[in-house]
Amino acid sequence: MARSGKQNGAHYLGGLAIECALKACIAKKTKRHDFPDQKFAASVFSHDLRQLLKHAGLELQLDNELRTNRTFAANRGVVSSWRVDDRYETSGLNGREMVAAITSPQDGVLQWLKLHW
Numbered sequence: 001m002a003r004s005g006k007q008n009g010a011h012y013l014g015g016l017a018i019e020c021a022l023k024a025c026i027a028k029k030t031k032r033h034d035f036p037d038q039k040f041a042a043s044v045f046s047h048d049l050r051q052l053l054k055h056a057g058l059e060l061q062l063d064n065e066l067r068t069n070r071t072f073a074a075n076r077g078v079v080s081s082w083r084v085d086d087r088y089e090t091s092g093l094n095g096r097e098m099v100a101a102i103t104s105p106q107d108g109v110l111q112w113l114k115l116h117w
Contacts, residue, residue: 006095007093007094007095007096008086008089008090008091008092008093008095009095010095010096010098010099011082011086011089011093011094011095011097011098012082012086012087012089012093014079014082014095014098014099014101014102015049015079015082015083015084015086015098016084017102017110018049018079018082018102018109018110018113019047019049019052019084021110021113021114021117022049022052022053022055022056022058022113023044023052024113024117025056025057025058025113025116025117026044026052026055026056027117028116028117029056029057040055043055047083047084049079049080049082050080056116058113058116061116062076065112069107071104071106071107072107072109072112074101075100075101075102075104075107075108075109076101076109078097078098078101079098079101079102079109082098
């Protein structure tokens with residue numbers, strides 16, 4: 001999508017992919033036949049990446065990775081600016097940068113999340 005000039009769409013969908021990956025990490029922590037607390041379940045239905053990271057229990061691991069990997073930290077910075085309301089933006093979002101930050105084979109945010117789901 002970013003290659004075809006649809007920068008805003010690529011940015012939005014990239015962030016949505018990270019949201020889904022975080023939710024996969026949360027789902028992995030849920031045991032079969034668990035009936036989650038209603039407050040917790042409602043809070044997981046969120047688009048807030050920071051809140052989802054907290055629910056996934058990955059804050060400490062993220063802090064360690066950010067301290068030791070400068071490229072990953074830069075990529076995380078790109079991703080952390082994402083908001084679900086970006087879908088309404090008509091200009092100014094850099095889809096190529098978002099896609100690169102997510103898919104970098106060694107330092108991509110999605111690659112890092114895959115280690116935890």
